[in-house]
Amino acid sequence: MATQQLTDTAVKQAAIKEKQYKLSDGGGLYLLIKPNGSKYWRFDYRFAGKRKTLSLGTYPLISLKAARLKLLEAKTLLSDNKDPASEKQREKRQADLDQGSLFSLLAEEWWSHQKGTWKDFHADRVWGRIRDDVLPYIGHMSITDIQPPDIISVIRKIESRDALDVASRVLQDIGRICRYAVQTGRLMHNPAADLKGILKGRKTKHRDSLPREELPGFLEALSGYENQGRLLTKLAIQLLLLTFVRSGELRGAKWEEFDLDQQLWRIPGDRMKMKTDHLVPLSDQALAVIKQIKEISGQYELVFPSERNRFEAMSDNTMRRAIFKLGYDGTTPGKSKAVPHGFRATASSILNEEGFNPDAIERQLAHQERNGVRAAYTHHARYLDDRKEMMQWWADYLDDLKTDTKVIPL
Missing domain, CATH: 1.10.443.10 (Intergrase catalytic core)
Structure with a gap:
């Protein structure tokens, strides 16, 4: 192993500068210091001919010693011809699956919880919207990873076929699912709560009526x-x-x-x-x-x-x-x-x-x-x-x- 350049004291006392900078620890491991004082452990590596970066956590939650252990785990995966970043994502998806935090699982859980209060035809219509217009795009995501732009992207796809009423209902559906996630302790904030006004408007057509x-x-x-x-x-x-x-x-x-x-x-x-x-x-x-x-x-x-x-x-x-x-x-x-x-x-x-x-x-x-x-x-x-x-x-x-x-x- 290459000679280590960092010490606990150096990491702890790393100065804050106007621009972000790196403190290298050797072997591709370094500490990235942001202008706001945040410190992130990163590992630069190459896999399948491409340069990649793996996030190893933040300091002081992840100490210098713990970061080096994570570096060793990542290099072990590389030696087995496995991409550390892909493996990390796979593990996260499995954890989300185990905890029921995937959007698709939460959507189904919410729908099952609500459908007893609806008539059958309405319950089928709601699930049909979610299945066809939502799950193909964000169903695979963890509920904690979904951000307003992800939801807006779903809505814009629906609006692109001029289905403005469906877009409005889908936004409501997503908001209700996310609210259910907050209520059940799997989400801190509803990402759909602040999207009022993002829907495209349609000029109202009034029926011909006598003055x-x-x-x-x-x-x-x-x-x-x-x-x-x-x-x-x-x-x-x-x-x-x-x-x-x-x-x-x-x-x-x-x-x-x-x-x-x-x-x-x-x-x-x-x-x-x-x-x-x-x-x-x-x-x-x-x-x-x-x-x-x-x-x-x-x-x-x-x-x-x-x-x-x-x-x-x-x-x-x-x-x-x-x-x-x-x-x-x-x-x-x-x-x-x-x-x-x-x-x-x-x-x-x-x-x-x-x-x-x-x-x-x-x-x-x-x-x-x-x-x-x-x-x-x-x-x-x-x-x-x-x-x-x-x-x-x-x-x-x-x-x-x-x-x-x-x-x-x-």
Whole structure:
């Protein structure tokens, strides 16, 4: 062995300089001193014709004697034609595997822990995102090695195929997995916690909806629609206006869902976007429309059966075509483009302007509760009294518009 050049005293008293420098101990071993005072043991060697550097730890955690022992171990591996750096990485991966610290193992553990709280289809969708969009890139990494740039790289790959919604959900998934790692003591800090704002934005596309000032004209045009098309189609649009449910929820309505004595329409969860039951208070005007509809389709299971097949629901395009026939297709001067789903935005905008409880409006729109704690306690009957009052006001307001060319807020 070459004559050793370093002593414990020399290592301990190594001066701090403006630039990093080395103190050699011979045989490729040296102490790297940083301007901030940190001291790192390094070993320079060649393997397969390439120059490499192996980190042996920091001083004083690793003493001069311990560094020399590590140097000897590394040279023993080299004599066996093994790369010390590769062996170190392999040992670390095995340790991570033994401790369950690989991201892939933590992801599966977190998912297994959570899936009992989800519906099967949602659990499958979450795991599918993780399996396809996350694990191929960071699944092999130790949770302690993952840094914000690693996560951003995953997100950018998803965004590159314009799957911005998936990118947003994947960022949430990674954040939840890392938070679980913190909670279970395998990570000190969540690397996804400070990534707010890194997602690419997409210009919001709003459904075509009628402005408030065009409602009177639309209602007047709709009142004479039976001269141009099916009466049942006209009544469907009227009920859609009065209830502002999603068009698919209306078209799939069954007579068994209506309690006309209680003036309530109970839409079962399997027909709702959020998969929970939804109550729609029926105004006096809505009740009158439903009674008209019952005279036409009361003998069928579906409230709005298809004209061609009474066992199938009205087509998605039936109401849309009727609205366009009234001139609201975006090509008629003085008339905006309107679509069935847009009535929800029109109603929401007016009700918010009139000062109704925003939570009652959101509940009536059957929007998903954004706050997780509140969502756990959200019930389909929440704010029901407020909603009954609001729905009757909305129906009365629409009646007022039929006989006035101005919008008259109460």
